[in-house]
Amino acid sequence: MLTYGTERRPGDTVVISEKxxxxxxxxxIPADPTRVQADARWLCRFVRPRxxxxxxxxxxxxxxxxxxLxxxxxxxxxxxxxxxxxxxxxGGFYRVAGPAARDIDGGRPPYEHLLFPPFDVAEATELCEELAAKLEVGVAIVDINDYGGTIRARSAGALPERTLLGALADNPMRQRRTGTPLALVRPVL
Structure with a gap:
């Protein structure tokens, strides 16, 4: 981003894919199918995936x-x-289980060998602040998909969460092979 990124301006927020x-x-986390126990195999049969x-x-x-959990x-x-x-x-399962169940990612190409647990908010915020100091603009780590998303963390100088969610609502970063890991959100003045 420092060398090849677009020109950043005060008020901009660099958005980074959580993955x-x-x-x-x-x-x-390595996705190790050999340690999956019987109850996990049984429970996953009742999940209705998108x-x-x-x-x-x-x-x-x-x-x-x-x-x-x-x-x-x-x-x-x-x-x-x-x-x-x-x-x-x-969605009863996810209401009771909470965000960790909803936010686990991975297990499919090209990362079928990895799981992507939700980023710890404190650690993600620390990373955002560190990157913001280097990039001299706000930074946010996001988990966005075609069904909505979450702002996992943002630096102090980043745009408000509501503004970021609005700008990312149509998933401009896309998914999988057509996706981009970074985006720049610039406020309209």
């Missing part, structure tokens, strides 16, 4: 959620989904 930030800071994403239908991701919470989330889904209420 790239995790890769570059070595915070990914058309372009497997989500927790991948046993290795479900195992990470169980390891991270604990069996009692994951089982409670599964029970909530089982009780609410027949009434047309979707």
């Amino acid at each position: 790239i930030a995790l890769l570059l800071t070595d915070r990914t 058309p372009d994403s497997l989500g927790l239908a991948q046993p290795v991701k479900m195992q990470w959620v169980i390891d991270t 604990g069996r009692p919470r994951v089982y409670a989330a599964a029970a909530a989904a089982a009780l609410t889904r027949p009434f047309g209420i979707r």
